[in-house]
Amino acid sequence: MPEHRDTAATYHRYHIPTQPAPDIEKWPSRFKVKVRRAGLAKLLISEVLHYGPRKDVILSRPCMYGVFSGPVGGFMPREEHCVGCLRCTTEFPEFVRIEHNPERRSLGDSYFTFNYVDQIAYEASSGLVPVRGAGYRGKFGGEGWDGMWTDMSEIVRPTRDGIHGRETISTVVDIGYTPNFLQFDAAGQPIGNTPHTLSIQLPIVLDGPQNELAAGVAQMYARAAAELDTLAVLPFDYAVGLAAYGAAVVPVLRPEHARRLSQLGFTPRMVEMQGWDEALYSAITATFPDAIVALRTGFEETGALVSYAQRGIKVFHLLADFHGRSADGSFVLDLIREAHKAFVDAGIREEVTLLASGGMIAAEHLPKAMICGLDAVAVDTPLLVALQARFGGECSARGASSFRLPGNLNATWGVQRLKNLCASWRDQLLEILGAMGLREVRRLRGEMGRAMFMKTLEADAFAGLLGYTEAKNG
Amino acid sequence: MASIANKTDEQLIVEKHISNLHNGFAHWPRAEEAPPALGDSRWTQDLILATWLMAETGQVPDNGLEYKIGASGGGFDVLDFNIPNQDQWLSEDTEIDLSLPLNRRDDGAQLKINIPMYGGGMSYGSISEHVMQARARAAQHLGTFTSTGEGGYPPSLVPYKDHIITQVATGMFGVREETIQYAPIVEFKYAQGAKPGLGGHLLGDKATSAVAAMRESVPWVSLFSPFPFHSVYSVEDHRKHVDWIRTTNPRALVSVKVSTPTDVDMVAVGSYFAGAHIVHLDGSYGGTGAAPEIAKKNIAMPIEFAIPKVHKYLVSENVREEVTLMASGGVRTAYDVAKAIALGADGCVMGTAELIAIGCTRCSNCERGRGCPFGLTTTDPLLQQLMPADWGQQRIINMYNAYAIQLRDLLRKLGLRSIRELRGRRDLLKYVG
Ligand code: SF4
Ligand code: SF4
Numbered sequence: 001m002p003e004h005r006d007t008a009a010t011y012h013r014y015h016i017p018t019q020p021a022p023d024i025e026k027w028p029s030r031f032k033v034k035v036r037r038a039g040l041a042k043l044l045i046s047e048v049l050h051y052g053p054r055k056d057v058i059l060s061r062p063c064m065y066g067v068f069s070g071p072v073g074g075f076m077p078r079e080e081h082c083v084g085c086l087r088c089t090t091e092f093p094e095f096v097r098i099e100h101n102p103e104r105r106s107l108g109d110s111y112f113t114f115n116y117v118d119q120i121a122y123e124a125s126s127g128l129v130p131v132r133g134a135g136y137r138g139k140f141g142g143e144g145w146d147g148m149w150t151d152m153s154e155i156v157r158p159t160r161d162g163i164h165g166r167e168t169i170s171t172v173v174d175i176g177y178t179p180n181f182l183q184f185d186a187a188g189q190p191i192g193n194t195p196h197t198l199s200i201q202l203p204i205v206l207d208g209p210q211n212e213l214a215a216g217v218a219q220m221y222a223r224a225a226a227e228l229d230t231l232a233v234l235p236f237d238y239a240v241g242l243a244a245y246g247a248a249v250v251p252v253l254r255p256e257h258a259r260r261l262s263q264l265g266f267t268p269r270m271v272e273m274q275g276w277d278e279a280l281y282s283a284i285t286a287t288f289p290d291a292i293v294a295l296r297t298g299f300e301e302t303g304a305l306v307s308y309a310q311r312g313i314k315v316f317h318l319l320a321d322f323h324g325r326s327a328d329g330s331f332v333l334d335l336i337r338e339a340h341k342a343f344v345d346a347g348i349r350e351e352v353t354l355l356a357s358g359g360m361i362a363a364e365h366l367p368k369a370m371i372c373g374l375d376a377v378a379v380d381t382p383l384l385v386a387l388q389a390r391f392g393g394e395c396s397a398r399g400a401s402s403f404r405l406p407g408n409l410n411a412t413w414g415v416q417r418l419k420n421l422c423a424s425w426r427d428q429l430l431e432i433l434g435a436m437g438l439r440e441v442r443r444l445r446g447e448m449g450r451a452m453f454m455k456t457l458e459a460d461a462f463a464g465l466l467g468y469t470e471a472k473n474g
Numbered sequence: 475m476a477s478i479a480n481k482t483d484e485q486l487i488v489e490k491h492i493s494n495l496h497n498g499f500a501h502w503p504r505a506e507e508a509p510p511a512l513g514d515s516r517w518t519q520d521l522i523l524a525t526w527l528m529a530e531t532g533q534v535p536d537n538g539l540e541y542k543i544g545a546s547g548g549g550f551d552v553l554d555f556n557i558p559n560q561d562q563w564l565s566e567d568t569e570i571d572l573s574l575p576l577n578r579r580d581d582g583a584q585l586k587i588n589i590p591m592y593g594g595g596m597s598y599g600s601i602s603e604h605v606m607q608a609r610a611r612a613a614q615h616l617g618t619f620t621s622t623g624e625g626g627y628p629p630s631l632v633p634y635k636d637h638i639i640t641q642v643a644t645g646m647f648g649v650r651e652e653t654i655q656y657a658p659i660v661e662f663k664y665a666q667g668a669k670p671g672l673g674g675h676l677l678g679d680k681a682t683s684a685v686a687a688m689r690e691s692v693p694w695v696s697l698f699s700p701f702p703f704h705s706v707y708s709v710e711d712h713r714k715h716v717d718w719i720r721t722t723n724p725r726a727l728v729s730v731k732v733s734t735p736t737d738v739d740m741v742a743v744g745s746y747f748a749g750a751h752i753v754h755l756d757g758s759y760g761g762t763g764a765a766p767e768i769a770k771k772n773i774a775m776p777i778e779f780a781i782p783k784v785h786k787y788l789v790s791e792n793v794r795e796e797v798t799l800m801a802s803g804g805v806r807t808a809y810d811v812a813k814a815i816a817l818g819a820d821g822c823v824m825g826t827a828e829l830i831a832i833g834c835t836r837c838s839n840c841e842r843g844r845g846c847p848f849g850l851t852t853t854d855p856l857l858q859q860l861m862p863a864d865w866g867q868q869r870i871i872n873m874y875n876a877y878a879i880q881l882r883d884l885l886r887k888l889g890l891r892s893i894r895e896l897r898g899r900r901d902l903l904k905y906v907g
Contacts (some may be wrong), residue, residue, distance in 0.1 A: 031511060051478060051486065060487040062494070064847050064857075085837040087847040089509050090498035091491065099510045119767070129768070131675075133840025133851060135668055135761040135804070135826055136770040137514035140548025149758070152671035152735045152773050154664050154702065364772045428768045434701070435671025435773050452736050454548070457779040461817070466556055466904035 013168075014201050016228060016423035018127025021416040025388045025406040027121070028103035031084045033067055033077040039095025040074045062088045108385070109394045111323040116361050117385055120421065123363070124386035127420035129427045144324065144331045145365050147454035152435040169433050170440035171202045171426055173376050175231075175270065175353045176292045177314035196314075197353075198269050198292060201229040202426050203366065203376035203441055206383055206418065207317075207357045208234040210252060213403060217387065218242065220411050222249050224418035233272055233296075233317070233378060240264055252296060258283040272296040272317055276308060285312075294355070299326040299335040306346045317355040322381050323396040324359015332359040333372055340373020340446055349446070358398075361385075363428035370444045371451045386421040387414055488859045495848070495860065499833060503527035503539065515546045516759065517826070517836050521806060528876035529831035529869035534883075535876075542809040549759075549778035550810045552907030555884060563887045570882040571892040574821045576659070576727060577751050578796050583725045585658055588617035589878055590821035590893045591811060593828055594756075594802050595641045595663060595731070597623030598648070599676050599685040599697075600763045600840075601829075601851050602858035603630060608866030609828060610634035615871050621661055621823075624674065624699060626688035627653040639729065642719070644673055645699030647689040654722045661729040661754065662715060664702060667803035668761020670733035670774040673701035675764070677841060682853045709744040716749040727751040729800070734758060734780035739787035746788070746797045754823060755780050757803030762825045762851070764841040777803045778817065785818025785898055808877035812884055818898045831873040832866040 047058045061068045066081045068074040068088070074096075088096045108117040115138075122130055141147045176197030183192045208214050208221045218238035222245035225232035231250045234242070239251035246266030253261075255277045261284065270292040273280055284293055294315035295308055305316055318339055324332035336356055343349040357378040360369050369377050381395070384403050392402030433441060436450055444450065462468045478486060502509060503523040513519035524541035528534070535541050543551045564570075574590040577583065593609050600623065607630055613620040614637045621639040622631070626648020631638055640657035642649050644664075654660055665671060676685075676697040686693040706712050716728050729752035730745040732738070742753045757777025761770065781801050788794040801814045802823035811822045830836065833848045845852025849860030881893065888902055896902070 054478065054483060054486060056483045057486040057490060060490065062491065062847070064844060065842075083837065083839050083842065084511050085839050085847045086509055086512060086835040087495075089511075090502070090833075090835070090848075091494035093498055093501045093505065093509075097510065129766050131764050131766050131841060132838040133762070133764045133846075134829075134834070134836050134838045135516070135765075136759045137516055137836070137838065138546075138771060139515050140546035140551065140759075140776065142547070148772075149775055150773050152665070152733060154671075154732055154735060154741050364768050368772075428766065431672055431766055431768060432773065435769070437671075449736075452775050457775055458548075461779040461782045462553075462905055465553070465900060468905040471905055471907055 014171075014229070016127070016419055016426065018420050018423045019416055020126060021413055021420055022125050023121065023388060024408055024410075024413055027107065027388070028101050029080045029082060030101060030104050030118070031079060031082040032099040032101045033079040033082050033088075034097040034099065035074045035077055036095035037075060039092070043092070043095070062091045107390070109391045109396075111359070111396065112361055112381060112385070112391065116382075119362060120382050120385045121388075123424035124417040124421040127423045129424055129431065141454040141458075144333055144359075145362075145368055148333070148368050148371075149452045149454075149457075150367055150371065150432055150436065151450045151452065153437040169430050169438070170442075171429060172199050172440070173203045173442060174199050175294075175315055175355070175375065177351055177353075180348070180350050196292065200231060200376070202422060203370060203374075203429070204228075204422055204425060205230055205250075205355060205376055205378040206232040207378035207380040208232055208238070209380075209384065209403075210235050210398070213384075213405065214238040216405055216409060217384075217414065219245075220387075220414035220418065221383070223411070224415045224422075225249070227415065228419060228422055230422075231270065236260070236264070239268075242266075250294070253280060253284065255280050261287040267291070270294060270315070273313075276311075276313075281312070294353075299330070299332070299339065299356075300328075302335065302339045302342055305339060305342055306348070309343070309346075309348060309352055314351060315353040315355070317357065317378055319398065320356070320358030321396045321398055322358060322401060325396070332356065333368070336369055336372040336374055337448075344446070363425040364432075366425055366429055367432045367444060368451070370441065371447055373446045375442075375445055382421065383418060386417045484856065488856070491860055492862070495833065496865075499526050500530060503530075503535070504537065512835060514836065516544050516804065517806060517830070518544050522830055522836060525827060525830045525873060526833075529873045532872035532875040534879050542807055544806060548907070549776050549804070550806075550813050552905060553778075553813050553903050554906045555809075555812070555816075555888065556902055556904045557887050558889065562889050564885075564889055564891065566886070568886060568891065570885050570890075571894075572878055572881055574798075574893060576798050578798055579751055582727045582751060583658060585727060587619065587821070589874060590815065590881075591824050591874065591877070592618045592639070592800075592821075593620030594762075594823040594825040595621035595623035595639070595643075595661065596762055596825060596829075597625030597641075597674075597676075598628055598688055599625040599680055599682075599853060602849060602853060602861065603628055604858050604861050604863045605829075605832065605850055605866060606631060607863040608832060608861070608870060610638055611863065611867040612828075612870035612874070613637040615867070616874055618874075619659060622648070622653075624648070624663060625676070625685065627656070628688060632656065641731075642715075643699055644701060644703050645689075645697065647691070647697065647699070651722060654719060654726070657723060657726050659727045659729055659752070660719045660723065661731055661752075662703075662712075663731045664706075665733035665756070666731070666761065667733055667756035667758045667774065667777070668763065669765040669769040670735070670758060671701055672766065672769055672773075674699035677764075679843075680845065680853050685853055709748050712745065713748040720749075729754050731756055734774045734777065734803075736775070738775070738780045739783050742784045742797075742799070743787060743791055743793070746793050750797065752798045752800055753784070754800040754802065755784060755819075756823075757801070760803030760805070760825060762829055762840075777801050777805065777814065781814055781817040781819050782900070789898075808880035809884075811877065812881060812896065813903065815893065815896045816899050816903050818900075820894075820897055827873065828870050831869045832861055 174197040179193040221232040225248035226245040243266040296317045320332040389403040395401035508519040520540040524539040609620040624643035635656040639659040678696040730750040731754040758774040801819040840851035844854040
């Protein structure tokens with residue numbers, strides 16, 4: 001067989017197959033459509049009198065989206081179809097009123113606002129990049145992620161049209177240990193520390209809920225992670241029994257699991273240790289000598305990370321709360337920068353891997369978090385929102401937040417929703433990388449020169465204006 | 475009934491909706507309460523309704539609508555003018571000059587526009603031909619320009635060619651020798667603010683036979699404008715582009731439209747040295763066409779930050795007086811224009827404001843289904859009739875007239891006789907954030 005056929009037969013290009021996965025639980029519509037019946041009836045009568053038998057003219061209504069095309073037209077508008085274009089209320093201000101639906105706006109909480117929920121609902125149901133007309137609609141900038149812009153290059157785009165599949169932009173990241181340099185003996189054989197990593201195909205790890213919610217979703221997360229070629233971090237008790245997806249499952253271990261490691265039923269490629277525990281660490285390295293051991297801990301531990309690295313931990317999964325805050329109220333963007341810098345200052349940043357969770361709830365947070373210093377994001381609450389979880393009030397504390405999943409959750413739908421969300425976020429990441437002219441996501445890590453911050457830009461632009469210094473100094 | 479009997483259903487349907495829409499555009503700005511779902515932080519209810527009112531009357535709103543700023547909490551919305559005491563104002567009858575020369579070099583035609591604004595590129599295919607005609611006729615009436623965008627040059631625009639900028643963008647759609655020769659200004663679109671570094675994308679549904687013919691493509695097939703220009707990797711390559719235009723049309727001025735990366739100052743200087751007459755900065759918060767949401771919000775810097783950076787750098791390089799700096803991307807009002815100029819631009823390029831004048835509600839559904847329900851960003855044969863070109867033309871003229879009144883009034887109060895005197899006058903601005 002000619003060589004090119006062999007190549008074609010074995011050719012594999014990473015791709016996430018998306019499929020529509022519409023909502024299974026009916027969510028409140030985005031808009032309320034209010035039609036005063038008396039006004040509508042009056043209009044119909046006047047049009048009948050005016051247009052006589054010209055039925056098509058009389059029945060021609062302003063809405064192109066089917067809101068008034070039910071059996072009784074505008075008398076019972078089908079508001080789930082309304083996209084808020086406002087043509088009807090422009091044509092008939094006297095009796096049609098379009099309002100934002102407060103029920104829809106109450107989805108999520110004060111950090112995970114309904115705009116983010118809406119966005120994720122679209123991404124998880126379609127797998128597509130959200131595209132809309134008419135420019136940006138939001139606030140100018142703000143705190144945290146909103147005060148950060150990514151860079152672009154006017155003429156340099158080595159990746160050309162990577163987003164459209166014509167040239168590769170790699171989103172592979174490596175997790176584990178890589179020595180700063182390799183050493184060889186006289187015979188040319190490597191000596192000393194050698195790399196110990198695993199690769200995932202996108203800088204997203206699925207961070208499962210660490211409570212009883214995991215019972216409903218653990219298998220979905222594991223299967224989705226396996227199909228995406230990434231990892232799902234799950235509580236030990238729910239990881240047990242997921243041997244079929246073992247290569248993708250990262251069990252979270254606590255001291256009490258030290259004696260039960262063999263119950264896992266598979267040899268994990270990576271485990272997470274919930275907080276440092278010497279005995280547990282020894283048990284893990286004895287039972288799973290080839291597994292990568294990550295330390296799962298709060299950002300409060302940043303000061304001690306380098307010392308953990310010296311004790312053998314090379315992967316850190318740092319946690320902020322679901323609103324991206326640490327105990328002292330610092331925001332995850334600054335926390336990541338601080339953790340990254342701690343390793344840079346110690347001269348070992350290349351040796352370790354930094355993952356983080358908390359407060360990264362939109363596709364744009366992915367490249368921004370990596371620019372700040374992460375290797376990959378361990379996504380948490382967005383996955384629950386992709387599965388149409390409803391928030392029980394404010395959900396910030398990891399231990400005390402309550403989410404409710406739809407009662408009719410099923411695995412095929414759930415896996416597809418998770419894959420769709422990851423596909424959409426990956427494609428959006430490709431857009432950002434393409435605009436910068438970057439060919440691989442690994443180059444984004446810690447590239448602060450690829451970011452612009454509102455604070456500095458504003459000071460550069462407005463310093464010296466009357467009132468600026470006073471306003472900024474309080 | 476006779477007039478009804480003589481008309482087709484389609485004519486009656488179009489007339490009925492046009493009449494309803496026009497009543498609505500007149501009703502809402504004067505109503506006690508705005509439509510509850512209208513507006514957003516950048517284009518608030520008041521800004522949209524005030525623009526509708528200006529487009530109807532040609533005058534500055536006097537009914538309490540906020541027509542100067544939005545509610546975005548940053549940029550132009552936290553800047554104001556530091557108006558001196560009344561005894562320093564110029565008298566009411568002082569002539570205030572709003573004209574702006576576009577060519578500061580000693581080659582090419584010496585073009586001047588009557589107001590410090592012209593219309594930005596919106597392509598055939600992304601907007602209807604009626605909208606293009608309305609914009610072109612308004613530009614002719616106002617003594618300024620509008621741009622074709624990258625979708626080609628419909629023959630119906632040729633009568634207005636002295637007021638039309640031909641855009642040459644990365645897809646080269648509709649770029650022909652004659653369209654370059656028509657043009658007093660040729661605009662190279664390197665990037666656009668709403669989707670910096672991403673090129674363009676016209677969905678297959680909008681690539682009708684007419685659009686495909688104009689773009690010399692296959693009907694109903696999606697069209698990508700790649701990024702970047704595949705022939706430009708350096709200032710020298712860019713220079714070759716400029717030379718190519720100058721060979722085809724030696725009179726034409728060359729404008730270079732770029733986005734706002736962190737090194738936007740270098741890009742601007744590079745464009746100047748490559749021979750550009752106009753450097754057009756397109757900030758990240760504008761845009762009329764469809765763009766990925768992630769790009770609109772996150773890539774490249776807002777125009778308010780890019781203008782002073784570029785202005786300062788051009789001054790320090792000693793070339794500021796040889797190049798015209800135009801700003802766009804989130805310039806919504808006459809006051810935004812004035813602030814952009816005080817920050818260092820010479821003038822502004824307008825897009826969304828013109829669409830709002832002709833009925834856009836900023837609903838962001840341009841790419842959905844048949845396109846814009848108001849007949850603006852659509853190629854649907856029925857829908858595009860909802861915005862007749864003569865009506866649109868007058869609305870755009872009126873809006874700019876109201877802008878001109880505001881600019882003259884502001885300059886008079888600042889003690890300036892010409893818009894050109896405002897450039898770079900940061901001392902006249904104050905921060906109110
Ligand atoms: S706002 Fe638009 S989509 Fe909603 S009902 Fe009215 S015409 Fe239809
Ligand atoms: S679809 Fe909406 S946003 Fe787009 S042009 Fe029409 S009215 Fe404006």
